[in-house]
Amino acid sequence: MAKAPVAEEILSEKFGPHLxxxxxxxxTDESVHPAEKLVKTHCCFCGQQCGIQLKVRENRVIGFxxxxxxxFNHGMLCPKGVKRYLQGNHPDRLLSPLMRxxxxxxxxxxxxxxxxxxxxxxxxxxxYGKDAFAIYGGASLSTxxxxxxxxxxxxxxxxxxxxxxxxxxxxxxxxxxKLAFGIDRSPIPWSEIPKAEVLFVIGANIGDCxxxxxxxxxxxxxxxxxxxxxxxxxxxxxxxxxxxxxxxPGTDLALLMGMLYVILRDGLQDRxxxxxxxxxxxxxxxxxxxxxxxxxxxxxGVPPExxxxxxxxxxxxxxxxxxxxxxxxxxxxxxxxxxAVLNIALATGNIGRDGAGPTMITGQGNxxxxxxxxxxxDQLPGQRSLADPAAREYVAGVWGIQPxxxxxxxxxxEEIMExxxxxxxxxxxxxxxxxxxxxxxxxxxxxxxxxxxxxxVIDFFLSETAHHADVVLAGSLHEEEDGLGxxxxxxxxxxxKSIDPPGEARCDSDIIIDLAHxxxxxxxxxxxxxxxxxxxxxxxxxxxxADYYGITYERVDKQMGIFWPCxxxxxxxxxxxxxxxxxxxxxxxxxxxxxxWRPSGDPINDEYPLFLTTGRVVSQYLSGxxxxxxxxxxxxxxxxxxxxxxxxxxxxxIKDSDWVTVTTRRDDLTIQAxxxxxxxxxxxxxxxxxxxxxxxxxxxxxxxxxRSKIPEFxxxxxxxxxxxxxxxxxxxxxxxxxxxxxxxx
Numbered sequence: 001m002a003k004a005p006v007a008e009e010i011l012s013e014k015f016g017p018h019l020x021x022x023x024x025x026x027x028t029d030e031s032v033h034p035a036e037k038l039v040k041t042h043c044c045f046c047g048q049q050c051g052i053q054l055k056v057r058e059n060r061v062i063g064f065x066x067x068x069x070x071x072f073n074h075g076m077l078c079p080k081g082v083k084r085y086l087q088g089n090h091p092d093r094l095l096s097p098l099m100r101x102x103x104x105x106x107x108x109x110x111x112x113x114x115x116x117x118x119x120x121x122x123x124x125x126x127x128y129g130k131d132a133f134a135i136y137g138g139a140s141l142s143t144x145x146x147x148x149x150x151x152x153x154x155x156x157x158x159x160x161x162x163x164x165x166x167x168x169x170x171x172x173x174x175x176x177x178k179l180a181f182g183i184d185r186s187p188i189p190w191s192e193i194p195k196a197e198v199l200f201v202i203g204a205n206i207g208d209c210x211x212x213x214x215x216x217x218x219x220x221x222x223x224x225x226x227x228x229x230x231x232x233x234x235x236x237x238x239x240x241x242x243x244x245x246x247x248x249p250g251t252d253l254a255l256l257m258g259m260l261y262v263i264l265r266d267g268l269q270d271r272x273x274x275x276x277x278x279x280x281x282x283x284x285x286x287x288x289x290x291x292x293x294x295x296x297x298x299x300x301g302v303p304p305e306x307x308x309x310x311x312x313x314x315x316x317x318x319x320x321x322x323x324x325x326x327x328x329x330x331x332x333x334x335x336x337x338x339x340a341v342l343n344i345a346l347a348t349g350n351i352g353r354d355g356a357g358p359t360m361i362t363g364q365g366n367x368x369x370x371x372x373x374x375x376x377x378d379q380l381p382g383q384r385s386l387a388d389p390a391a392r393e394y395v396a397g398v399w400g401i402q403p404x405x406x407x408x409x410x411x412x413x414e415e416i417m418e419x420x421x422x423x424x425x426x427x428x429x430x431x432x433x434x435x436x437x438x439x440x441x442x443x444x445x446x447x448x449x450x451x452x453x454x455x456x457v458i459d460f461f462l463s464e465t466a467h468h469a470d471v472v473l474a475g476s477l478h479e480e481e482d483g484l485g486x487x488x489x490x491x492x493x494x495x496x497k498s499i500d501p502p503g504e505a506r507c508d509s510d511i512i513i514d515l516a517h518x519x520x521x522x523x524x525x526x527x528x529x530x531x532x533x534x535x536x537x538x539x540x541x542x543x544x545x546a547d548y549y550g551i552t553y554e555r556v557d558k559q560m561g562i563f564w565p566c567x568x569x570x571x572x573x574x575x576x577x578x579x580x581x582x583x584x585x586x587x588x589x590x591x592x593x594x595x596x597w598r599p600s601g602d603p604i605n606d607e608y609p610l611f612l613t614t615g616r617v618v619s620q621y622l623s624g625x626x627x628x629x630x631x632x633x634x635x636x637x638x639x640x641x642x643x644x645x646x647x648x649x650x651x652x653x654i655k656d657s658d659w660v661t662v663t664t665r666r667d668d669l670t671i672q673a674x675x676x677x678x679x680x681x682x683x684x685x686x687x688x689x690x691x692x693x694x695x696x697x698x699x700x701x702x703x704x705x706x707r708s709k710i711p712e713f714x715x716x717x718x719x720x721x722x723x724x725x726x727x728x729x730x731x732x733x734x735x736x737x738x739x740x741x742x743x744x745x
Contacts, residue, residue, distance in 0.1 A: 034057075035055035035056060035057050035062060035063065036056055036057045036058070037055075037056050038053045038054070038055060038056075038065055039053065039054045039056055039479070039496050039497075039498040040052075040053055040067055040070075040496060040557075041053075041054055041478075041479060041494070041495055041496045041498060042485060042493055042494075042495055043077065043080070043081040043084055043365070044084050044140070044365055044477070044478035044479070044626070045080045045081065045084060045365055045621045045626075045627075046080075046209065046210060046362075046363060046364065046365060046621065047210070047361065047362030047363055047364055047365060047366075047367045047368065047487060047488040048072065048073070048210055048212050048213065048487060048488055049072070049365065049366075049485055049486075049487035049488070049491075049493055050070070050072060050073035050076070050077055050078075050081055050212055051067035051069075051070025051072065051073055051075075051493075051560075052064050052065075052066070052067055052077065052081060052084075053065040053066070053067045054085060054479060054498045055085075056498050056499055059499045059500055059502070060088065060089060060499065061085045061088045061089075061479060061498060061499060062085075063085060064082075064084075064085050069560070070560055071191075071560060071561070072190065072212070072487065072489070072491070072561075073212045076212050076215065077212075078211035078212060078618065079211075079618055079619050079632075079633065079636060080618070080619065080620075080621055080627060080633065083630050083632045083633055084626075084630075086630045086631075086632070087477070087626050087629055087630055088477060088479070088499075090461075090629050090630075092461050092462065092629060093460060093461065093502065093503075093505075094459065094460055094461060094462060094472065094474035094475075094505060095474060095502060095503030095504055095505055096108070096474055096503060096504040096505070097109070097110055097112075097113035097114075097471065097472065097473050097474055097504075098113075098462075098471070098472040098474075099112070099113055099116065099470070099471055099472075100469070100470050100471070105462075105472065108471075110504065110506070110514075113471050113473060114473075114511075114514055114515060114518055115518070116470075116471060117429070117454075117456050117471050117473070117515065118515060118518040118519055120427060120453075120454035120456075120470070121133055121157065121427060121429075121454070121519065122519075124426045124427040124453060124454060125157070125158075125159075125427075127426075128426050130157065130158040130159050130160075130407075131159050131160055131161055131407070131410070131425075132159075132424070132425055132426045132427060133157055133159050133161070133425070133426070133427040133428070133429075134159060134161035134162065134410075134411070134416045134419075134420075134425045134427070134428050134429075135149060135152070135153040135157070135159065135161065135162040135163075135375075135428075135429050135430075136162075136163065136164065136165070136413065136416070136428065136429070136430035136431065136433040136435065137149045137150075137162065137163070137164035137165075137370070137375040137431060137432060137433065138164055138165050138166075138364075138370065138431060138432025138433045139164055139165055139166035139169060139170075139363075139364035139365065139366055139367040139370035139371065139432075140364055140365040140366055140370070140432050140478070141366060141370055141375075141431070141432050141508070142366060142369075142481065142482075142483025142484060142485060142495055142530070143366060143369035143370065143372070143373060143483060143484040143485060143486060143492075143537070143548075144482075144483045144484060144509065144530045144533040144534055144537060145481075145483060145508050145509050145512070145530075145533075146164075146366070146369065146370045146371075146372075146373055146374065146375045147373040147374050147375075147381060147533060147536075147537045147540070148509055148512050148513070148525075148527070148533055149162070149374075149375050149431070149512060150162060150373065150374025150375045150376075150379075150380075150381075151374065151399065151524070151525075152512050152515070152516055152525075153375075154374075154406055154407055155399055155401060155405075155516075155521060155524050155525075156515065156516040156519045156521040156524070156525070157519070158405075158407060159407060159410070160377075160407030160408050160409065160410035161377070161410035161411050161416055161419070161425060162375060162376075162377060162410060163375070163376060163377040163410070163411065163412050163413040163415075163416060164370060164371070164375045164376065164413065164432075164433065165364070165413065165432070165433045165434075165435070165438055165622075166364060166367050166370050166371050166376070167376075167412050167413035167414070167709065167710060168330075168413065168438055168439070168710065168711065168713075169326065169329075169362070169363045169364055169367050169710075170329070170360065170362055170363065170364075170367050170368075170371060171329075171371070171376075171412075171708040171709065171710050172328075172329035172330075172331075172334030172335045172337070172338055172705055172707075172708040172710045173324070173328075173329050173334075173338050173360040174360075174371060174708075175335045175338075175707050175708045176335050176338030176339045176341075176342060176593075177338070177342070177360070179335075179339065179591060179593050180339065180342040180346070180590055180591050180592075180593060181342075181577075181578070181583050181584060181585065181590055181591075182545065182583055182584030182585035182586075183383070183545050183546075183577065183583075183584040184371065184372075184383060184545075184546075185368065185490045185546075185564070185577065186359040186360055186362075186368075186488060186489055186490050187351065187352070187357045187358065187359065187576065187577040187578055188321070188356075188357045188359050188489070188575075188576055188577075189489045189490065189491070189563065189575040189576060190213065190216050190488075190489045191216075191575075192321065192354065192355050192356075192357070192576065193213075193216035193217065193219070193220055193321060193355075194216055194219035194220045194222075194223055194225075194355075195220075195223070195319060195354050195355025196220050196225050196317075196319050196320060196321040196355045196356065197224070197225055197226070197317040197318060197319045197320065197355070198225060198226050198228065198313050198314050198317040198319075198320040198321070199217060199220055199225055199226070199227050199228065199320075199321050199323065200228045200230070200310065200314060200320065200321070200322045200323070201217075201227070201228065201229045201230070201231075201237065201323045201324075202229075202230040202231070202252060202255075202256075202322070202323070202324050202327070202328055202341070203230070203231065203252060203324050203325055203326065203327025203328030203329070203337075203714075204231075204323055204324055204325035204326075204327060204328070204361050205231070205233070205235040205236075205325070205327070205615055205616065206235070206236075206237050206323070206325075206361070207235055207236025207237050207618070208235065208236065208615075208616055208617055208618040209325065209326075209361070209363065209615070209616045209618075210325075210361050210488070211618060213361065214236075214237060217237060218240075221240065226242045226243070226313055227240065227241045227242050227243075228241065228242065228243045228244075228245065228310050228313065228314075229241040229243070229244050229245065230244075230245035230247055230252070230255060230302075230310075231245075231246070231247070231327060232246060232247060232248065232249050232327075232611070232613060232679065232680045232683045232685075233613075233643070233678055233679045233680075233683070233685055234246070234677075234678035234679070235678075238678075243306060243309060243310055243313070244306075245300075245302045245306055245307070245310060246301065246302065246680055247300040247301060247302050248299070248300055248301045248611065248680065248682065248683070249611040249613045249683055249714055249715045250331055250600045250611070250714070250715035251299050251300040251301070252327070252328050252331070252337045252340075253333055253336050253337050253340055253595060253597055254291065254295075254296050254299040254300050254597065255296060255300045255302060255307065256337070256340035256341060256343075256344060257287075257288055257291035257296070257340060257595065258291045258292075258293060258295075258296030258297075258300070258307045258311075259307060259310055259311035259314070259344060260284075260288045260291070260311075260340070260343060260344055260347060261288045261289070261291045261292060261293070261296070261311075262293070262307065262308050262311035262312065262315070263311050263312075263314070263315040263344065263347055263348065264285055264288055264347070266311075266312065266315065268311075268312065268315025268316060268348065269315070269347045269348065270347070270348055270349030272349075273346075273349035273351075274346070274347065274349075276581070277581045277583075277589055277590055278346050278589055278590045278591065278592055279587065279589050279590075279591055279592065280591050280592035280593065280594075281346075281347070281592045283592070283594050284343050284347075284592040284593070284594055284595075287594050287595070293307055293308065301680070301682075314344065314348060314350075315348055317348075318356075319350070319353070319354065319355035319356045320345075320348060320350045320356060321350070321355065321356060321357060321358075321359060322341050322344065322345055322350070322357075322358045322359070323358075323359050323360075323361055324337075324338065324341055324358070324359075324360060324361065325360070325361040325363065326363060326615065326713070326714065327613075327615070327714055328341070329708075329710060330710060330711070330712060330713040330714040330715075331600070331705065331710075331712050331714055331715055332598060332600060332601045332703045332704065332705050332706075332712040332715075333595075333596075333597070333598045333705065334705045334708055334710050334712075335705055335707045335708050336595040336596060336597075336598075337595075338360075339593045339595050340595050341358050342358055342593070343592055343593065343595070345357060345358040346590055346592055347592075351578055351590065352576070352577070352578035352579050352580075352581055353579075357576075359488075359489075360488070361488055362487070362488035364622070365478070365485060366485040366486060367488075368486040368487065368488065368490065369484060369485050369486030369492070372486065372541075372546040373537060373540070373541060373546070373548075377409055377410045377411060377412055378409040378410075380392070380395045380406075380540075380544075381395060381398075381537060381540035381541045381544065381546075382540065382541035382542070382543065382544020382545060382546050382547060382548070383544055383545040383546040384544045384545075386406070386408065386409045387408070387409055389403070391544075392406050394543070395540055398536065398539055398540045399524060399540075400523075400524060401524070411425075412704075412709035413433075413435070413439070413709075414439060414440070414702060414704060414709065414711055415704075415709060416428075417435060417439060417444070417445055417448050418448070418702070420448040420449070420451060420452060421444065421447060421448035421451060423451065425452075426452065426453045426454070427452060427453060427454040427455070428452055428454070428455050428456070429455075429456045429457075429458070430455075430456070430457050430458070430465065431457070431458035431459065431475065431508060431512075432458075432459070432508075433465070434463040434464060434465045434466075434622075434623035434625050435465055436449065436463075436464045436465040436468070436691065437463075437464055437465070437623035437624070437625075437688075437689075437690075437691045437695055437697065438622065438623050438688075438697065439697065439711070440697050440700035440701055440702050440711040440712075440713060441666050441697070441698075441700060441701060441702050442667075442695050442697045442698045443666065443667060443698060444702065446468075449465070449468040450468070452468075454470055455468060455469045455470050455471075456469060456470065456471045456472075456473065457469040457471070457472045457473065458472075458473045458475045458508055458511055458512075459472065459473075459474075459475055459625075460474065460475050460476060460477050460505065461625050461626070461629065463623070463625045464623075464625075464691040464692065473506075473511050474501075474503070474504065474505035474506065475501075475505065475506065475507070475508045475511060476501045476505065476506065476507045476508050477501070478495060479495070479496075479497065479498040479499060480497065480498070480499055480500060480501045480505075480507060481495075481497055481507040481508065481509060481530060482494075482495065482496060482497045482529070482530040482531065482553070483495045483530050484534065484551070484553075484556065486564070487561075489563075489575075490563045490564060490574075490575070491561040491562070491563050491575075492548070492551050492556060492561060492562050492563070492564055492566075492573075493556060493560075493561045494553055494556045494557055496557075509527070509530060509533065513525045513527055531553065534552070534553070538550075538551065538552075542567070543567075545565065545584050546564055546565065547564060547565040547566065547567045548564055548565075548566065549566070549567055549568065549569075550562075550566035550567055550568045550569045550570070550571045550573075551564065551566050552569070555569070559573075563575045578590075600703070600712060600715040600716075600717075601701060601703025601712050602664070602665065602701045602703060602712065602715065602716045602717045603717060604717040605717065607719065608663075608664065608665065608717035608718055608719050609682075609717075609719060610648070610682055610683065610684055610717070610718050610719060610720065611680075611682055611683045611684070611715060611716070611717070611718070612662065612664060612683075612684050612685075612686065612699060612700075612715075612716040612717070612718040613683060613684070613685050613713075613714045613715065613716075614685070614686055614687065614688045614696045614697075614700065614713050614714065615685065615687060615688070615714075616687060616688070616689070617636075617637045617687045617689070618636070618637075619633040619634075619636035619637045620633065620637060620687065620689035621689070622689065623688075623689065623691070624689035624690060624691070627689070628689065628690070637687070639671065639672065639690070639694065640671050640686055640687050640688075640689070640690045640694050640696060641671055641672050641673065641674040641686070641687075642660050642662055642671055642672070642673050642674065642684055642685070642686050642720070643674045643676050643678075643679050643684065643685040643686070644660070644673055644674070644675060644676075644679065644684055644720065645675075645676070645677065645679050645680065645681040645683075646675055646676075646677060647681040648681050648682070648684075648720070649673065649675045652720055652721060652722055653722050654673050654675070654720075654722050655673070655675065656673060656674065656675040657672050657673065657674075658672065658673050658722055658723075659671070659672055659673070659722070659723040659724060659725050659726060660672070660673040660720055660721065660722060660723055661720065661721050661722075661723040662684055662686065662699060662718050662719075662720050663699075663718060663719050663720070663721070664699040664700075664701070664716050664717060664718045665701070665717065666698065666699060666700075666701060667698040667699055668698075668699075669686070669693075669694070669695070669696065669698055669699055670723045670725070670726050671686070671694065671726070684718055684720060686699075688713070693726070697713075699716060699718065700712075700713050700716050701716055
């Protein structure tokens with residue numbers, strides 16, 4: 001009998017040259033060295049938060065097992081989830097703090113790195129004022145760390161400038177849902193999806209960005225439900241759609257208003273529901289009259305008969321669900337787009353009952369929990385408003401400070417970068433955020449980072465942004481610290497600690513607490529562990545819209561998740577909102593909102609005649625800091641490509657795999673073409689997971705939605721041309737001013 005191959009041989013055969021390293025002690029062969037324990041936890045990537053069991057041996061994650069009992073994914077995982085455990089032993093893992101010197105980064109002790117960080121914080125705030133220092137957080141942080149970071153900014157530093165990378169994700173949807181319903185959360189759990197008679201998916205590439213959700217869609221189809229997809233690209237689920245609406249990028253609002261026009265024209269609205277449970281309908285109905293089908297068809301490029309069919313299917317159904325994501329939200333009118341979806345849901349009475357309702361597909365791992373408890377620039381724990389005097393008084397009381405000690409709302413993520421660029425903000429501490437890859441107009445971001453007098457980063461890999469830092473504090477992976485997360489459907493889950501951080505790396509929360517103590521504010525940060533933070537968070541959120549008071553680790557583990565709001569320890573949680581038709585608005589009713597058309601901030605013209613849109617691919621995640629280090633995922637999509645239609649390719653003499661230069665008003669990018677029939681002929685698509693000379697965000701623009709302040713990633717004007725090869729310009733790794741520290745290290 002042949003000897004079973006050891007783990008190293010299996011991995012080498014499957015993953016090839018990209019996985020050409022060995023972790024300390026070599027790969028573990030489980031046939032000889034079985035796992036010591038299985039830890040039930042969750043995937044570290046997208047907002048679905050699939051359950052997974054990590055195999056642990058000798059303080060290392062060595063594999064995984066399906067967690068078939070977890071009710072969301074029943075053991076299923078996408079390509080990222082299957083390989084997520086491989087990053088933990090990567091040789092790029094930061095094992096100690098780093099400080100910049102004339103020769104580059106050098107290892108430092110924790111005392112030296114933290115002391116230097118605190119001294120620079122104090123110097124900057126003493127010289128320029130408290131608001132001259134800003135904090136960046138992230139939507140992949142646990143809910144406890146999100147809460148802690150918000151408190152750190154406002155109580156330890158006293159700055160009003162804290163925001164997070166969820167500003168690039170969910171804020172348009174959150175703003176719209178608050179305006180309509182008074183709450184920022186999906187109104188339905190995913191278990192409702194198979195019950196729908198009609199599913200309308202707009203601006204959501206579910207197959208690539210939320211793969212496990214496709215199972216719910218296919219179950220809906222198996223039950224006889226119809227699927228409508230609206231997108232400039234024929235994404236994977238579109239292949240099985242009953243109706244496809246191939247709209248031009250940036251014309252979602254026109255399409256949705258045209259659908260509402262048909263619903264009202266044909267008398268398909270739910271008059272009884274509108275009368276009893278809503279306000280503002282008459283103004284919205286009046287505004288819809290201008291969106292007749294000929295006008296909408298001309299703007300969107302969607303045939304009028306298709307618009308009419310989609311509207312009638314939704315209007316005539318008893319149970320319709322409308323699902324949306326970044327394609328709808330990454331626009332300078334993203335809030336209007338989302339409000340238009342909600343107006344259709346309200347007009348047809350599809351809210352608060354089985355198999356019906358609008359729902360946002362959260363993008364980041366804790367994109368929901370990360371925006372509930374204080375790391376947003378305008379928010380306090382429990383989804384309370386920082387500008388609300390009653391909210392300020394309550395939270396200040398929990399924290400043991402006076403309400404007037406709390407700063408007022410500050411800048412959003414892109415606004416912070418712009419304030420750095422113009423010299424208003426001088427210092428920045430960032431964790432779980434890679435803005436050089438994630439923010440639009442990357443050259444502008446790079447210039448801004450070079451102007452900082454101090455830049456500190458908490459991370460577990462040296463991201464492209466961290467190359468610009470003065471201090472890098474080695475933080476923790478998802479599995480190295482206890483914490484709560486909240487999934488796209490509003491289910492609060494437990495990220496169970498599986499291992500300790502390796503080497504001298506520390507838990508993120510310990511680093512933040514240590515900084516607070518060194519700043520002389522330790523009396524407000526007497527936390528020994530995440531459980532202590534959760535206890536305070538529960539109280540701070542109590543009575544708020546996002547009420548976590550009844551949620552504990554023990555309850556979450558026992559019930560495999562609890563849907564908030566959960567106001568008491570005997571409350572079962574709230575999987576479906578608005579069952580009683582009571583909304584979280586001041587009058588208890590749902591609000592229709594008039595939506596106004598605005599053109600893109602980067603319009604097409606004769607010089608830039610094409611639409612550029614950006615998004616994800618299934619094997620990569622966000623800025624790629626994690627997934628671009630996992631060989632098995634790199635192999636699936638090793639380089640970004642420009643998707644173009646055969647007609648467009650023929651016009652420019654481009655064939656599949658040819659090099660093509662995509663140019664916008666900001667920069668140009670040379671990558672290989674992917675000629676496909678699944679995209680509009682007037683549109684170019686580029687995924688955004690890569691950095692440096694491959695970064696799609698070199699091309700995007702900084703136009704913001706006026707209410708959500710989300711950048712318009714999905715609509716840029718561009719032109720294309722066949723090229724001879726890739727851009728020879730150097731990568732921006734380590735592109736720090738003179739290679740020396742701005743902070744004087």
